[in-house]
Amino acid sequence: MRQNLTQNWLLAAALGVGAVAAAQEAPKVINAQFHPEQGGGELSAMAGRFQHETGPLWFGYEVAALPGSRFSSCSGDAQPSMDDGCCGVYQLEKSDNIYRSSDKDEVVTKIDVLVRMDHGAIDKLRFVGAGCRLDAGGLSFTWLTGVGADESIAWLASLATGDDNKRLTDQALATIAMHESQKATTALAGFASSSNPLWLREKAGFWLGAERGHDGLLALEKLAKDSDPEFRKKLVFDLSVNHDPAAIEDMIRMAKSDSDTRVREEAIFWVGQKAGVKAIGTLKDAVANDPEVAVKKKAVFALSQLPKDQAVPELLQVAQTNSDPAVRKEAIFWLGQTHDPRALAYFEKILER
Template structure:
């Protein structure tokens, strides 16, 4: 009796696991197919089917990711990041960062549109979200290995037409497997075009956590100042606690004035005690007036209760007239009574 109960319970759990792997697809000619022969080979076979059609598969999601993918007029905060029904045939589906949503998806569904015997679109969404295929055939692939997925998506990144680069890089960044970080690191190498390196570095910062931060850290000595300017933004979007220290280091010590100015701007957006201390030090000690003025602007972007006292201090004490002038200008934009009182003092002299 117990044995029969155990077998029945095991079968029920197994059937539930299988059911959970099936996506919630409506308005579709739905069927499943194994990708056991390899994802690339399976997609290649499906590309020779009569299109258009959609295919999809599931892989584990990178820990700590918070996002939603939404149809045109959907509410990005609704349905636990699912935005209601995700309409695959909508032309303007958009990615939303969802830091306010503390739920991390265990897996994502990678979604691919095939038409005219070629990949037409690549998207991804939280597993379990409802999909509307717009009446097209939809093939759900089972037995997909995450590393195979990264390899196949990487082939889209390096394709000659560049059509799917952004979509493929974003999807790679959402994969849990360490191969995803390795793939992004390879695309960020100095041997690649600047446009590809910049796009890749963003996803290392935005999507790969600590490993992504470590990869960005290795790029801080890159010889191209234009790349390092963009790198300061990538550090600013990283969720790794150490990223702000590296951003501050870039703002203080990079040999290129333009890079320091750009890094200072993003330091100002981070706020916090470390950031404010760095900005104050820059106003006082950086050898370039332009960099000092960038730091004054960054101070002006702090919350008013922090910004006004700092700007007043600069306006009253900085030895450089151009820097004091900038501080006075930004004080005027605050419309704060303390700033108005200071202006009255100046006019009375």
């Protein structure tokens, strides 16, 4: 049943929830059996009401988005439109995407959290920028007004606890990460704690790094003291995607002093990807002073990934002066990959000896 926005408001008024709905902009839903209802403290109850429904359906609500959020709300087959706030209609039934970050998209201040149920079970979670048109594929679509952010986070967290549906867990964690509320960071940090399985900790750690800014970094710094080296290794990448400038300092610290060789290797790699003066100093220090040859070789590789004008002199220095033959050999190998005249001149000198 296709209804336009005006019809949605009339229906809301007929149900006696027009005043509540007016506090939030109604979603632009097409191709749907639209049902607005007042929410608030009833997310679990709402899901419970549909447990006996055999067919698929959607329900959704609006919350404030993390400040500065930028992401695309378009499904792969969205048709561009000039009269709404996104690139076109978001096809709920056709799209598998939940999150696509883009610096070119407009800053999002509110998100629509969208939930799909089928045969009484939640099988999909989506979030899109509020204001985008949604195509529900002809299914029933219930819109809840008055849902609080903390209520939303608590309910989503309840969906992210089972091993039987890791895809839904990942969707729940991603949606939590996009909430403005500080409790989103707290919830993610809880999932990243040592009381949870490694796969869940890794997913939560990623969203802390990717979306939660400085507060997320503080949480990651605490987690960097974790006793599990496998988790700390994954944590290095989470630090690398955090935009707080202090994250590079934490990676440098791990590259220099973590007790596990594999963690230092991983930190060396991502420090190298960050480049910059601090990174070069850390890489050179690792080549010269790390007790493990594997870490030294990883640092040589990281040096080779720097811009050529920086990489070649540093590799030449290692090849000519490092005391470890294996490390010198590694530097020579990566020098050969540069095809730089300075490297070729060095090889000629070696051959002339």
